[in-house]
Amino acid sequence: MENFSDRGIKKSVDWTLVITYLVLIIIGWVNIYASIHSDGPASIFDYNFRCGKQFVWILTALGLAALILFVVNAQLWESASVPLYLGVLCLLVAVIFLGVEVKGSRSWFEFGPIRFQPAEVSKITTSLLLATIMSQANFKITRFKDFMLTALILGVPMLVILAESETGSALVYVGFIFVMYREGFSGWWIFCIGAAALLFILTLTASPYVSMLVLIGILLVCNTLDSSRIGILFWICAVAFLIFCLLPWILGLFNPESFLGKLNPLYVLIGVCACVIPFMIVQGYKARKRFLSLSALGLIAGIALIFSTDFIFNNILQDHQRKRIEVLLGMKEDPTGVGYNVNQSMIAIGSGGLTGKGFLGGTQTTFGFVPEQSTDFIFCTVGEEWGFVGCLVVISLYVFLIIRIISDAEKSRESFTRIYGYCVASCIFMHLFINIGMTIGLMPVIGIPLPLLSYGGSSLWAFTVLIFIFIALYRQEKKYF
Template sequence: MKNQSVSNNIDWITISLYVALVTLGWMTIYSADMTPNSAYYFDFNQNYGKQLIFIAFTVLLIIVILTIDAKFYERFASVLFGSSLLLLAGLFLFGKTIAGQRCWYAIGGFTLQPSEFAKAATALALAKYLSDPQINLKNLNHQILALLIMGLPILLILPQPDPGSALIFMMFILVLNREGLPTWYLWSGFGAVVLFVMSLLLKPQYVILISFILVALHYFKSRRINRNIIASALVFIAMAGFTLSVDYVFENVFKQHHRDRFNILLGKEVDMSGVGYNTNQSEIAIGSGGWLGKGYLEGTQTKGNFVPEQHTDYIFTTVGEEWGFAGSSVLVLLFVALILRVIYLAENQKTKFSRVYGYGVAAVLFTHFFVNISMVIGIFPTIGVPLPFLSYGGSSLWGFTILLFIFVKMDANKVNEW
């Protein structure tokens, strides 16, 4: 097979979706920060001016990523992963604390958040490990090593504390599931979340009774396939033990602001002026946009600075207020199109390494997109997760760009792979 030019095989659909989201992101940041005294677009003292600098560096970053040989990312996946772990560990000694979180390195007048870059490194490390022909995720030892790769960044990120970023890394479980990890891992995780929420809403004895009924029903339903009663009993004991531990973990491990956010989300507390203020104001802003919005730069909630962090984690509120349901739907469709495009391209890769990495990209983008918008509209606790390509910040933009364009390079190179 002839060596074809990679540049002729770049997926321009993916790049077009990326450019559209970055452009809409800058426009929304400008709208969120623009004041009557804003003189021009290139005011580098304002967030929208700084974001232009970040975008300019992003162009250079893309050129570098697309210039490097695609095999580099596979060859040095372990080195990149190890370097990302060192950067995360270094935060405990050299990190800058902002709003109670030690998540950034201060470099001059800017800050850099290594967890944003660790996502691409972790996706590469998982792809490298799983592409080994000898690895089989039906094997317990191989499962443990794969989960360890996914879990190491989480262990370094949780104490910062940064539960939002830790959640993103947890969602690599979707990639492992796609590559053969037994489905019970996924269902166990989902069940643990349901049990956790139930234990916060109901008395422990009620949750344990419900657990017993569910395990008993499942046992009697599957007796014909030699279901082991001991295994069912162990599952029930585990569920009961988890239920009884929730109260201790919630009261002694979670910080107060995390407890408050969960209580407000579950309706156990009402605090519209304190912890619940952000979510309440974001819902008001989005609701005020109606079907077609108030118009670009015309958002009264946005201009009144009613929603804190509106240029970062809550940037979707500006979209909802100024562009309304119609504009918000277009933005959602752009994200869905990008994620589905990445999945489609991943399924058509010629190497397992590229396929697994592509699914890692899709998992990270989907989790960020889903959690951020769910958080803004009040159906998920506020945990500080940016909206990809829209939220203000160099680390966020560069991290997502690196994540996506490494895959764009891999996909373009598949014409030269057997």
């Protein structure tokens, strides 16, 4: 245990981060009260309502923060990362069988009036173990066994959380790829993930043929960028690509009853790709053009993804997830069903205008038009009552928080602290991106809280511990250097 009067303690703590954290939780608390005040709470401290309960969660969160900063030795987090990770992983599995079902998701333990969600805590333990493994002197993310170990650490809890039907919490784990990129992971993998998402969406909204053309176009551009010069092969590929773009129109000129008229351009394109792929592999090997051989593998993987999209969409995703994606992508209109939340959310934010309707002046949120307005859709209350200016202030605070954490992480002399800091920043960013994207119709409604603002003890405690472990680690360094 440390004495609060220790030399340099006031200087060693990053009070800018602490103050930003406090401002965000106060903004959240006030907006939770605003979203439910029409239900009749006597005051913002009324424990019979969510605003009063959130006040209790805030007090306990501050107690946790003080404990982490001034009592727990920061060096213990690294040594305890493995048992903490395994312990929380056991809870993630146990909650599937012993937990209670809330809104279609069996991811909560219930102890009387208190509910606890292990998925929130798993972000902390995963971040700690990831930082422990990646900070080892002989670790290289580009080495296959180290990459597979990292993928295992991230993949196991992610898959278990998906089994709990907590898609939003599982999606946050994708953000850890930014941590891997900072530690030497190739940016091409991030590009591949983005390209895969694009192909998946295009296959659903356009057609497999369009997706095939986009896939070939992407590979053609990438090989051009990788090559030091543009040769005759590039122009042959470019002309072939143009022909394939016009192929449906060309085949349409023939009699529908003729052989050419009956040809499906998609199968023609696949047949050509099947002939070209061996050539790409052999040519890449002979000319020592590794990227050309990798492009052949990328083409195979892309074709496999395109033709498995329908199966994934119809057989792996759940009904409510399919409906939300269909509404988001404009494949279906459902203003009174799954699209209701998003429509009401956008109406609430849009009605706030530049400066908002004023504190407690919202109508969409106050009268319950927006579901989950104190949890997943808390940003709607900010938008309606405080307008564009209020939204800008809140987003700016989050951006400042993330940048400050990354800045402190880069200043750190310890690789464990740096990597953990990037994990914290990635988790906050993913929550921010998904939640706000969800409220303005850019992301499907998958149920994910806005860090420090949304109502709920599990989320608030988890982000408090996540952030203050980093502050404690950074303070430990500043104390002695």
